[in-house]
Amino acid sequence: MTSARAILVPPESPGTYHCVSRCVRRAWLCGTDRETGRSFEHRRQWVEDRIHELSEIFAVAIWGYAVMSNHLHIVVQVIPEASASWNADEVAKRWTRLYPRENQDSATRAQALAGNEERIKELRKRLADLSWFMRRLAEPIARRANREDGCKGHFWEARFKCQTLLDDTAVLSAMAYVDLNPVRAKVCDSLEASEHTSARARIDVISKNRQAAECALGPVLGLPGFGVQKMSQADYLELVDHTGRQIHPGKRGAITGPPPAALARIGYTPERWRSQVLAVGSDYYRAIGTAEALVEKAAEIGQKWLRGVVFARYLKKASG
Secondary structure: OOOOOHOOOOOOOOOEEEEEEEOOOOOOOEOOOOOOOHHHHHHHHHHHHHHHHHHHHOOOOEEEEOOOEEEEEEEEEOOOOHHHHHOOOHHHHHHHHHOOOOOEEEEEHHHHHHHHHHHHHHHHHOOOHHHHHHHHHHHHHHHHHHHHHHOOOEEOOOOEEEEOOOOHHHHHHHHHHHHHHHHHHOOOOOOOOOOOEHHHHHHHHHHHHHHHHEEEEEOEEEEEOOOOOOOOOHHHHHHHHHHHHHHOOOOOOOOOOOOOHHHHHOOOOHHHHHHHHHHHOOOOOOOEOOOOOHHHHHHHOOOOOOHHHHHHHHHHHHHO
16 A cells, blocks of 8 residues: 655655656666567666756755666655755756746746745745655656657656665665666676666766775765765775675675675674665665664654564674
């Protein structure tokens, strides 16, 4: 049974979420359709470009993303306090960029919009709203794909899947799960080869500037956000690569030497961390976090429990 999105994602409240949007009618977002042999690989860039564009408009920080053959993963932090600090001119400028109009000067339109106090108040909220972000990510891609396919109708499922990430480790495990999607799906066998993912984006930045490897781990796009864990970009990529070699033993290379230092820093053994990452897509459902955080979240939304409490308790016991 579905539930109101506002229960898990309270309007005007900060939070970080793992979202998944899937295609319908057996549509292929990207890749090659095995039945027709038709390639839609070029659409991956459409989606990645759109994520980049929206990260410059909405009050969000993008921590991870992966564009798969028929679905999209994204880890996004919503930061209402950022949009609350924008003046009317800034809000109007961002909104007119989000909804451009042909044959109309955007600067003139933004100036007129900025003078409407009530409208600006509403738009400021929308620019820090997860559902509006996901809607504006999906709609242009759907229209463009439908034109290319010569058809009409829904391209995406009506509701995107959403998991609330309740603590730092939940955010980190969701990031790793998303970055490893192509590896788990056996689309590729290395992070370097996982195109159109946030892991590849981080690697590309480091390849252009080696000093970036030692920078603190932060969002790959958008606003600065908050610190997830006390680790560098290089630490994170090493951790994800190590995790991938456990999840997909057929990858090139072998796990040698001690586990990544980042594991000890977050208090996980390799086995426990592997279980935590895989659980993002199976053992948790509406929220990810410690057993205590899940119980607290359940009470907050008026439920007796949330799926994942038992698993979280098992992980805690296994580590003890």
